[in-house]
Amino acid sequence: MATKKKQTFEQLLDPQNFDFSTVQILDEKGKIVNEDLMPELSDEELVKFMEDMVFYREWYARTKAFSRQGRLGFVAPTTGQEASQLGTIAATTADDIIFPGYRDIPQLIQHGLPHYKAYLWSKGHVLGNEYPEDFRAYPPQIIIGAQYIQTAGAALGIKKNGRKAIAMTWTGDGGSSQGDMYEGINFAGAYKAPAVFVIQNNGWAISTPRELQTAAPTLAQKAVAAGIPGIQVDGMDILAVYAVTKAAREYAIAGNGPVLIETLCYRYEPHSLSGDDPKRYQPEGVQEHWQGLDPLNRYRTFLTEKGLWSEEKEQEVIERTKEVAREAIKQAEEVPQQKISDFLKNMFETPDQITQEQIAYYEAKETK
Numbered sequence: 001m002a003t004k005k006k007q008t009f010e011q012l013l014d015p016q017n018f019d020f021s022t023v024q025i026l027d028e029k030g031k032i033v034n035e036d037l038m039p040e041l042s043d044e045e046l047v048k049f050m051e052d053m054v055f056y057r058e059w060y061a062r063t064k065a066f067s068r069q070g071r072l073g074f075v076a077p078t079t080g081q082e083a084s085q086l087g088t089i090a091a092t093t094a095d096d097i098i099f100p101g102y103r104d105i106p107q108l109i110q111h112g113l114p115h116y117k118a119y120l121w122s123k124g125h126v127l128g129n130e131y132p133e134d135f136r137a138y139p140p141q142i143i144i145g146a147q148y149i150q151t152a153g154a155a156l157g158i159k160k161n162g163r164k165a166i167a168m169t170w171t172g173d174g175g176s177s178q179g180d181m182y183e184g185i186n187f188a189g190a191y192k193a194p195a196v197f198v199i200q201n202n203g204w205a206i207s208t209p210r211e212l213q214t215a216a217p218t219l220a221q222k223a224v225a226a227g228i229p230g231i232q233v234d235g236m237d238i239l240a241v242y243a244v245t246k247a248a249r250e251y252a253i254a255g256n257g258p259v260l261i262e263t264l265c266y267r268y269e270p271h272s273l274s275g276d277d278p279k280r281y282q283p284e285g286v287q288e289h290w291q292g293l294d295p296l297n298r299y300r301t302f303l304t305e306k307g308l309w310s311e312e313k314e315q316e317v318i319e320r321t322k323e324v325a326r327e328a329i330k331q332a333e334e335v336p337q338q339k340i341s342d343f344l345k346n347m348f349e350t351p352d353q354i355t356q357e358q359i360a361y362y363e364a365k366e367t368k
């Protein structure tokens with residue numbers, strides 16, 4: 001998968017670089033294969049990556065169990081995408097504004113969203129979308145690709161305010177076919193707005209394979225037409241994802257404009273827990289292929305060989321995660337159920353006539 005050619009960040013961040021071979025630092029066997037791009041990280045920081053990946057694999061397992069018990073609403077599986085999600089968000093700071101998609105709940109929580117709010121959002125509760133004033137994030141976007149436009153605008157705002165920060169967003173391989181994605185990167189490129197655009201290419205948009213999204217050999221090369229750098233990275237390698245995103249952030253903050261990053265990854269589970277069956281649209285053997293590239297397995301080998309990880313440590317993280325998830329669902333369930341009228345009141349700042357009529361109708365019903 002990875003290139004054997006020597007890569008430097010200078011070359012990768014050159015808008016005229018038309019070599020989109022995959023950046024990899026840690027291979028599937030847990031060996032460092034690209035020492036030159038290795039980020040400078042302390043042992044604690046290296047361990048934190050593993051803790052985070054173990055945490056979100058277990059968090060998803062808990063979330064799935066709550067969903068199966070009928071206690072949640074919409075849930076988009078994240079298993080398999082840990083390195084892609086956590087490596088990108090790890091390169092941001094609290095000053096950056098993030099625009100996640102519906103699958104990007106881990107990034108939101110890492111950025112500061114209280115865990116129980118993630119569950120309120122899943123339940124469709126309006127309070128799941130209500131964030132503290134100083135929390136620089138937008139609720140998960142459902143309209144595929146729309147977050148790219150919002151990110152371009154927010155990044156221009158950051159530039160105009162002279163802040164040293166970026167706006168960052170994620171969409172999928174499916175989202176990379178949407179007009180919004182092209183408009184977003186084009187606008188941000190023209191205004192040299194400090195944005196980092198991520199395409200998490202997990203191979204499918206529900207049941208539509210990546211091959212039917214575009215004839216382009218990579219999604220990273222879509223950056224070329226916008227005149228901005230595009231980088232394809234092994235999305236199962238947290239070190240590479242982090243290193244590339246960090247370099248992109250620095251490039252954007254230095255005033256050079258946005259960067260597009262494609263992370264090659266895979267989701268082990270269905271598109272959502274609402275019913276699709278990947279066996280009906282994914283060829284046999286695909287799951288096994290990607291399991292051989294698993295982000296946790298390779299990183300566990302790497303850390304264990306360095307004497308920084310053990311089974312006991314992993315078990316500790318899993319137990320802590322179960323506790324956090326139990327507390328989060330409890331807190332979410334303690335929040336009074338939302339009334340239909342409250343939901344409608346949140347549709348518009350000034351409700352139109354039809355919405356006003358509906359609010360009156362439901363208020364009358366609710367007071368009976």
Ligand SMILES: Cc1ncc(C[n+]2csc(CCOP(=O)(O)OP(=O)(O)O)c2C)c(N)n1
Nearest residue numbers: 103142143144171172173174175204205206
């Ligand atoms: C504009 C728009 N069109 C269609 C949909 C329905 N839809 C929801 S998820 C999805 C697939 C998106 O796939 P991808 O961008 O690859 O992200 P992934 O779910 O694989 O992470 C579609 C078509 C939508 N939400 N918004």
Ligand SMILES: [Mg+2]
Nearest residue numbers: 172173204205
């Ligand atoms: Mg996809």
